[in-house]
Amino acid sequence: MIFETERLLLREMGQEDFKDLAEILQNPKVMYAYEHDFTNEDVQIWLNRQIDRYRRYGFGLWALILKETNEMVGQAGLTMQPYKNTDE
Numbered sequence: 712m713i714f715e716t717e718r719l720l721l722r723e724m725g726q727e728d729f730k731d732l733a734e735i736l737q738n739p740k741v742m743y744a745y746e747h748d749f750t751n752e753d754v755q756i757w758l759n760r761q762i763d764r765y766r767r768y769g770f771g772l773w774a775l776i777l778k779e780t781n782e783m784v785g786q787a788g789l790t791m792q793p794y795k796n797t798d799e
Contacts, residue, residue: 721788724786728758761786
């Protein structure tokens with residue numbers, strides 16, 4: 712666990728989160744800003760990217776788990792972003 716609130720747990724994602732993550736990333740109402748559909752392969756690439764970020768930087772996007780149901784309801788966190796020929 713990374714962080715805990717009254718209602719949520721934030722933790723690193725793992726392969727066991729694939730199904731829940733796919734439900735989020737493949738929902739057009741949730742992902743409308745991305746302007747494309749996510750295939751299962753895209754979801755796996757997204758998940759692999761987060762796992763690599765934990766290893767490389769010690770942070771990334773974390774699973775938001777609703778304590779009441781133990782359901783993954785989203786993701787939040789920090790990521791490196793390209794800026795002026797460097798990552799910030």
